[in-house]
Amino acid sequence: SQQGEEDPQALSIQEGENATMNCSYKTSINNLQWYRQNSGRGLVHLILIRSNEREKHSGRLRVTLDTSKKSSSLLITASRAADTASYFCATDYGDKIIFGKGTRLHILP
């Protein structure tokens, strides 16, 4: 399967701490994207990193991509209650995009 795999499946941290989640995939990609899904809602695109990029920032989000290890990480700094959601990586192979199963992030007050 080309599906990316997020790790961990679930993560609980205190508000204000940083949250890190990882995505591994199996074959070469064009780019990798991260999406967020609040409970019972649709997915929202967060950030895209291309295969020739190693790191990208957007506000409190930092994404890294290591194509040699076929892995990516999403770091959310200074977490807030509103960051409680599921986070999905999506690997873009050019002819299709495949979503992983997601990491459930819970921010504790």
Place this chain on the structure above:
Amino acid sequence: DVKVTQSSRYLVKRTGEKVFLECVQDMDHENMFWYRQDPGLGLRLIYFSYDVKMKEKGDIPEGYSVSREKKERFSLILESASTNQTSMYLCASSFMDREADTQYFGPGTRLTVL
């Protein structure tokens, strides 16, 4: 802002009924997709379309069909609903861009088949 709307947030149908799920996008996107999302399985692609009247099977098309008569509208049809089609259905759209297929999602329809 891109807006993708789905006809219902919640839907309850009986086994054997024909079910229509409608999706409309307002950004003139060429691509439209239907996914189902189930716990532990993530998002699975049912059908997608790159143009009007065009459709392609995704990973799990069995038991579903689609219709795209207008660019902005993509319908998912369950010809004879079954209990194993109880799920969250997500519609998405994107521009025809081979460099990056960023998808915009609707709010989802939670379908229960009794």
